[in-house]
Amino acid sequence: MSLGYGDFTVLRDVSMTVSAGQVVAVMGGSGSGKTTMLRAATGQMAPQSGTVCTLGQNLSTASREQLHGVRQRMGVLFQQGALFTDLNVFENVAFPLREHTTLSEADITARVLDKLQAVGLRAAAHLRVAEISGGMARRVALARAIVLEPELILYDEPFAGLDPISMGITARLIRDLSDRLGCASVLITHDVQESFAIADQVYLLGQGRMVAAGTPLSLTESTAPYVRQFLDGEPDGPVAFHYPDTPAFTKWLDRQQGGRS
Amino acid sequence: MSALVSLVSRLGAWVIGCISATGLFARFFVQLLARSGIALRRPRLVSQQVHFIGNYSLLIITVSGLFVGFVLGLQGYYTLRRYGSEEALGLLVALSLVRELGPVVTALLFAGRAGTSLTAEIGLMKAGEQLAAMEVMAVDPLRRVLVPRLWGGIIAMPILAAVFSMVGIIGGWFVGVQMIGVDAGAFWSQMQSGVDVWNDIANGVIKSVVFGITVTLVALYEGWHARPTPEGVSRATTRTVVVSSLAVLGLDFLLTALMFGN
Numbered sequence: 001m002s003l004g005y006g007d008f009t010v011l012r013d014v015s016m017t018v019s020a021g022q023v024v025a026v027m028g029g030s031g032s033g034k035t036t037m038l039r040a041a042t043g044q045m046a047p048q049s050g051t052v053c054t055l056g057q058n059l060s061t062a063s064r065e066q067l068h069g070v071r072q073r074m075g076v077l078f079q080q081g082a083l084f085t086d087l088n089v090f091e092n093v094a095f096p097l098r099e100h101t102t103l104s105e106a107d108i109t110a111r112v113l114d115k116l117q118a119v120g121l122r123a124a125a126h127l128r129v130a131e132i133s134g135g136m137a138r139r140v141a142l143a144r145a146i147v148l149e150p151e152l153i154l155y156d157e158p159f160a161g162l163d164p165i166s167m168g169i170t171a172r173l174i175r176d177l178s179d180r181l182g183c184a185s186v187l188i189t190h191d192v193q194e195s196f197a198i199a200d201q202v203y204l205l206g207q208g209r210m211v212a213a214g215t216p217l218s219l220t221e222s223t224a225p226y227v228r229q230f231l232d233g234e235p236d237g238p239v240a241f242h243y244p245d246t247p248a249f250t251k252w253l254d255r256q257q258g259g260r261s
Numbered sequence: 262m263s264a265l266v267s268l269v270s271r272l273g274a275w276v277i278g279c280i281s282a283t284g285l286f287a288r289f290f291v292q293l294l295a296r297s298g299i300a301l302r303r304p305r306l307v308s309q310q311v312h313f314i315g316n317y318s319l320l321i322i323t324v325s326g327l328f329v330g331f332v333l334g335l336q337g338y339y340t341l342r343r344y345g346s347e348e349a350l351g352l353l354v355a356l357s358l359v360r361e362l363g364p365v366v367t368a369l370l371f372a373g374r375a376g377t378s379l380t381a382e383i384g385l386m387k388a389g390e391q392l393a394a395m396e397v398m399a400v401d402p403l404r405r406v407l408v409p410r411l412w413g414g415i416i417a418m419p420i421l422a423a424v425f426s427m428v429g430i431i432g433g434w435f436v437g438v439q440m441i442g443v444d445a446g447a448f449w450s451q452m453q454s455g456v457d458v459w460n461d462i463a464n465g466v467i468k469s470v471v472f473g474i475t476v477t478l479v480a481l482y483e484g485w486h487a488r489p490t491p492e493g494v495s496r497a498t499t500r501t502v503v504v505s506s507l508a509v510l511g512l513d514f515l516l517t518a519l520m521f522g523n
Contacts, residue, residue: 042397071399082394085385099400 001050003036009048010036014210016203020151023178023185025195025216028205029230029239034188035079037205038154041186042076043067055152072100074152075145079160081137083129083144089116090125093143100148115143118173120166134161142170146177152184153177159191167191171198192231196220204230206239289482293411296404300412306405310413314375314477318421321374322367326358326425329366330432333357337433338441347437348447352455354433355426359456359465360521363426365513368472371418372505376480379410380501383484384494407481414480418473419466426465464520471516472509479505 003011010033018024026034039045040052043059052059057070075096083092093112097103103111116122119139124132132140138161145153158174159167175198178185189195196202196216204212204219204227211226212219219227229237300307337353383406386392392402430452437443456462480501487497 044393044397068399071397074397076394076397078390078394080390082390084391085389086382095400096398099398099405 001040001047001052003033003040003045004048005036005045010208011205011210012208014205015050016210016213018152018184018186018201020184021178021182022200023175023187023198025187025189025199025202026205027189027192027195027202027230028211030190032205033208034205035156038076038156038186038188041154042071042074072148073150074154075148075150077138077142077145077153077155077158079156081134081141083137083141085129088126088128089121089132089140092129092140093125093147096144096148111147112143115147116140118146119143120169135163135166138162139166139170142173149181150183151181152186154186154188156188157190158187159189159194167194171195174198206230286478286482289485290478292403293408293478293481296401296408297412299404299408303409306409307412307416310409311417314379314410314413315417315420317378318371318374318417319424321370322421322425323428325366325370326363326428327432329362329425330354330358330429330434331436333362333429334433334436334441338437338443347443349451349455350433350437350443351430351448351450351452354437355430355452355456356461358426358429358433359461361465361513361517363422363429364465364468364472365509367422367425367469368418368476368509369506371414371421371473372476372480372502372509375414375417376476376501376505377498379414379477379480380484380487380498381494383407383410383481384487384489384497387484387487388489388491388494407485410481411474411477414477415470415473418476419469422465422469422472460520464516467520468513468516471512475508475512476505479508 001011001014002009003014014037016024016026016037026037028034036045040047040059041054043052043054043062046052046060055070055073057066059067059070062070084095087095090112093115094108097108097111101108113122113125116125119142121132121136121139121143124136124140129137129140138158142155142158145155153174155174158170162170171194174185174187177183187195187199196219199216202212202214202216202219203210206226212222212224214222220231222228226238228234229239235241333354334350337350337357338347341347341349341353383392386402386406392406395402395405434445434448438445438448483497483501483504484494487493
């Protein structure tokens with residue numbers, strides 16, 4: 001498939017498959033189209049060409065009800081957490097249960113506290129979202145994403161803003177969930193160490209396409225310049241650190257300098 | 262010549278823009294009405310909004326109603342005294358409040374207090390990806406977030422207008438009867454005999470319901486379509502006050518002409 005916004009194509013000719021029980025890491029530099037790929041997988045945007053098939057449903061041809069059905073079977077951890085600020089921690093995690101199940105209040109409480117326990121925030125259940133730190137908010141969002149025990153879980157930067165202890169625990173939790181529930185997990189991440197430790201398959205995006213794919217071991221042993229630069233964090237290589245000059249920038253700079261002189 | 266063409270072109274674009282915005286607004290209203298079943302299935306969502314929207318506006322409505330009543334008592338007394346009709350002060354205060362000032366001033370205050378709050382809340386939910394998150398969780402944000410707020414506003418507005426009118430009448434009584442010395446019996450009996458339940462009170466209630474729909478709908482529409490940035494939310498909040506206030510005043514004229522015109 002190809003993905004983009006309007007006439008601008010972010011990713012071209014990308015193909016990717018995720019199976020049940022698998023943990024897949026999608027990696028790449030900033031602006032490489034990782035989040036765009038996640039948006040396509042959730043049906044928030046349509047591909048410019050090709051098809052996106054989630055849980056056996058072609059999202060391009062899915063009706064509104066079919067899309068709802070697919071979304072009920074998946075969990076998504078948003079980059080910013082996207083917690084509901086008018087609800088407390090407990091109600092945020094309980095939200096999908098209240099909307100999609102007919103569980104009793106006692107069952108909801110038990111299930112929510114269990115998920116909060118898994119992310120280490122059981123005793124923070126009563127707090128308001130404004131009272132918790134950014135890292136805690138991401139863990140609450142993680143608990144909310146997994147509370148329905150979905151068949152597919154998409155994590156957008158699950159390790160961002162977490163301290164090293166929380167990062168390790170979160171990585172293990174993601175792996176455990178996939179093993180225990182048999183759900184497919186897709187991680188959009190920059191974190192090489194944590195994601196390589198738990199992923200079965202890694203896809204590397206860059207330069208508007210898929211530049212490498214394979215197991216963590218095969219990528220670690222790869223000698224491809226892009227892979228090496230990304231994994232080793234080298235400043236020089238195929239990926240330019242500096243944003244390239246564009247005609248619009250040159251025009252702006254001329255105007256800016258002309259205005260000053 | 263080209264300036265004239267440009268002017269006509271801009272005017273045409275403005276008219277098309279207005280028609281398009283009206284269509285979008287009407288479609289938004291229909292979308293919310295079509296999803297209103299949740300208000301019956303989960304009335305708690307609506308009652309929470311009646312509390313949020315109504316309770317938080319209560320203080321400003323009560324204080325404003327009291328002062329408007331004071332002014333009506335004073336102005337009414339000085340005008341009626343010229344014709345020797347001070348006893349009709351109660352009737353003048355009650356009719357002014359129930360027919361006009363109650364619904365209109367409450368709606369304007371409601372737009373400033375609850376309307377801006379609704380727009381900012383929805384706009385910030387959009388900016389914080391909360392609405393997108395809801396959609397991805399297979400929860401329709403229009404149904405779950407906007408519909409309860411719309412019905413909360415529609416229910417809260419007539420109650421607030423009734424409180425405003427009631428407090429205003431007490432204010433008029435305090436100034437007219439307690440401070441100036443208008444006869445208390447005449448004040449209340451003229452009011453009782455002159456105010457008609459259907460022609461005056463019911464029409465006032467209808468007005469306040471229409472204003473409630475208008476202000477809440479504008480607030481939700483602006484929040485829903487706000488650009489998800491601090492500046493976008495700020496602009497949307499301002500538009501809510503301007504558009505809903507003008508709409509209330511325009512609708513008030515239309516409704517008054519329909520209800521009280523011959």
